[in-house]
Amino acid sequence: MIQKTIIITLLTILPFLGFSQTNHGGLTKKEIRKARPTYYNINAGFNFSKFRDFATSPLFYNGTAKTFSISRLKTDVNREIEVGLSYGFGDYNSSYNGTTSISQVKTYTLNYSQLYAIQSLSSDKWNVKVGGLFNTTANIRTNPILQNNSTGMELFATFFGSMKVTRDISNINRFLFFKLKPAQRTLSYRFNFGLMNNTYRNSYAYTGQEGVLNSDNYLKSYEVKTFSGARFSSALDYTVYLKNRNGIRLSYEWDAYKTGGSFDKFEMSNHTIKIALLFNKK
Secondary structure (H helix, E strand, C coil): CHHHHHHHHHHHHHHHCCECCCCCCCCCHHHHHHHCCEEEEEEEEEEEEEEEECCCEEEEEEEEEEEEEEEEEEECCCEEEEEEEEEEEEEEEEEECCEEEEEEEEEEEEEEEEEEEEHHHCCCCEEEEEEEEEEEEEEEEECHHHHHHCEEEEEEEEEEEEEEEEEECCCCCEECCEECCCCEEEEEEEEEEEEEEEEEEECCCCCCCCCCCCCCCCCCCEEEECCCCEEEEEEEEEEEECCCCCEEEEEEEEEEEECCCCCCCEEEEEEEEEEEEEEECC
16 A cells, blocks of 8 residues: 555655656657667676575575676666666575575566656756656576475565666865866766565465476466565676776676565565676667
8 A cells, every 4th residue: 555655645645756858959759769878787696685585484594596687778968868787696595593595596687767857856966767667577596405495486576666876076076085087977876775575476385286296287376476675786887987988897786576465475685796888788
């Protein structure tokens, strides 16, 4: 009910935010789209995370996963559009009463985002954008110690409301004891709050009757739940643009989500540090 109220409130106030309609010297919308810089991003990093699944155990599993992602980004001071894919994998450990359990986790993610500038809050040095993000995340977990319940899978499909603040820091020429070469630099922070979180997941315990009946339909007992659970995420980016119009980006990303329910609740948090190479299409 709270999430539905937030959505209705946002839809009510959005027309009054004053999205940017900067004068582009008489250019048509098609010419503006063509002039907008496009980057292909290649990312790699490490994800320090933990999870617990009450459907099988209340214990926390901690681990570090390797992550790789690619995306296509079109951005300028007025609009930002990005679509991307990512893949992560790693081993997560839980120790209790002298016994160590290892869960192998693979994560697949699809993102699509659009942001629009708010002219009334932006300036030459500051840029404020708001918009939305659609994220689909699938976890596949294997833990042999759970025997019949050794394999688990959950799917999260979340629509976020987003706000991003970017600061142009090109005028900074020194950091600590290091002298910086002249270059275009930006520092940005983005916060995403889940408006509609949907899950696809089995009910209590993974194993249904399919194994007993010699059926291959292992997803038969899985259920789709809308407006279930909660999810939040954020990203802190430091970007340096090179003379050849390519760029390098260092990022810290945080993501936390949980399903609804009580006895079969799933919770996970992620802290990702990564580096990206931005290749200018033009």
